[in-house]
Amino acid sequence: MPGKIRVVVAKPGLDGHDRGAKIIARALRDAGMEVIYTGLHQTPEQIVETAIQEDADAVGISILSGAHMTLVPRILELLRENGAEDVVVVVGGTIPADDAEALKQQGVAAVFGPGAPTGEIVDFLKGAVAA
């Protein structure tokens, strides 16, 4: 039997909107995953360091500050630099559709907007990590 999926739920940037991140963290844990929540105001460097230290299968980035086009690409770049490009990166928050498309082209596996059911995110991660 494979081990539990390990997910880092991360809040990059300066916004303090953590309702979504906490709900997702709890839903993933309830779905049987090992969840590490970084807490607020993390730099891309801190997030990637946590992902590597925790040997994460996936990183879930929650961002509502509008800085996603700066911070998410930086996280992807740092993961690559550290040989951790196999980590599945998903993003949640207020991300306009064209930004979501651009992020996916850069390597984000999925973008979940407001109102996305937690079950959908759980299923996606299970599929993406197993693949």
Place this chain on the structure above:
Amino acid sequence: MEKSKSLVDIENSSFGSVSRPHRIEREDRRKPVAGPYESGRNGLALEFAGMATTEDPQAVGDLEEWRRKRYEATPERQGELFSTMSGVENEPLYTAENAPVDDDELGFPGDFPFTRGVYPSMYRGRLWTMRQFAGFGTAEETNERFRYLLEHGQTGLSTAFDMPTLMGYDSDHPRSLGEVGREGVAIDSLADMETLFEGIPLDSVSTSMTINAPAAMLLAFYACVGEEQGVPLAALRGTVQTDILKEYIAQKEWIFPPKPSMRLVVDMIEWCSREMPLMHPVSISGYHIREAGSTAAQELAFTLADGFAYVDACVERGLDVDDFAPRLSFFFNAHLDFFEEIAKYRAARRIWATRLREHYGAKNPRSWLMRFHTQTAGVSLTAQQPEVNLIRTAIEALAAVLGGTQSLHTNSFDEALALPTEHAVRLALRTQQVIAHETGVVNTADPLGGSYYLEHLTNELERQAIEYFDRIEQLGGVIPAIEENFFQREIAEASFRYQSEVEAAQRVIVGVNRYQQEDERPLELLRIDPALEQKQIERVRAVRAGRDSAAVEAVLAELKRAAEGDANLMEPIMAASRVFVTMGEMCDALRDVWGIWRETPVF
């Protein structure tokens, strides 16, 4: 009737005798004489009357009988919950039997305990202030938006600052990367504040500033712009949010640990009561607590507990409660559960007035008044079928007005996707104007007062709040409770419960878990030009390059010295502002002395 007397001592005024005839009338109304079924006003009523006659020719005598014979005769809908959004159970019907109304607990509008409103005339005297929160890009873009709103009939300004400003970082700080001007306006120094209010005489507007950890610096910038315009400090009107406690609890834009932060808040309150008596130095905010996922009762309880903590801190400083309490203001959320929201505002006024009079011994009736701003719930907006948000916002705004708000921001329908466009903001403002001028709800004070259901909910929320006050007290007060993550856990718990109810379809959100629509037409969104960040970085660097550096060093050293001691920090902050010390530099000086706050994350 002696008005002033009834304000001071309700028991011995003529107030009691005035209310008696009302009570007798109410009892009369309760008698089961010719029932409403016989009125036959519409087809439904007639049909129901027919149904009732075959079973029981007599009208029911009491609530229990009504429930048994009438209500339980037909099945309830299955699936969706009948409790309020916050989980307060609802009976199928409220009457004087299960929800007796105590007129003394209501009082008159403008009279203790202010359940029915803080002013005797309410909206017949003055409408609420329509105050749309705005800010994006640099001071120039936001100044343009301010003027647009003033031209379209807005009556007060409300400033949204960007994340770096909220966190006390200048625009060129590495942590500000990608965040400058994104969720509000970037203000680094007095120079930006001058641009923000260019062409807007500060003696003609009241300005609200949503700023907390570095509130003292932004207030000082504003005061300096006033000085430059030749407006005396005593004539500046507005509100600075300054509510650091709710930052630790919910909004999470903090800098320093709670204790020095509280000292800065009290410094501002003390200084304003002397120098800027028309400024509200604190706006004690439940809005963000609710947005973080709390229930209505938690919003009410935690906000009021924060309010009491500020009063305690000021009293501890040696201030007289009547010198500062009249300038404390509040800020609540308007969510979608209509009656629960209205009840929340009414309970809040009553609890505040009672506590200020009974517990703190405030003698000035103005100290008892809870005046508040309201914003419709951002969290209730959906990214799906966003036009539907216009309807949600209208209903929420109506609840705020029926709850007696003093000012109101209505969210724009596109805000689950981005900062609002001008078009969306105009519709949001028009929503308030329709409520004010077309619906008639402003024509009488507290029009829902006396409703069995509303009064029951008001009492219930008050009861739940008082229960929370006891729990917080047992933890040693608000700051120890923050340090123990008490509020954060309670809110996370409530928000997870609600989300689970939504996912189980026990709560329906139109367009999200029912009535979904494929192939939605994408909206035109406001895009913040990424070039603005660079423009602002160059601005702050130019400001630094053009200063008298000896003066800057001197005022920063003075600020640090003052922070190490216990002098009021507002004067050194004013002095630093005048020589264009940046907000980030002042915050850094204080970080050196006080350290920074880190939360232990819980979920």
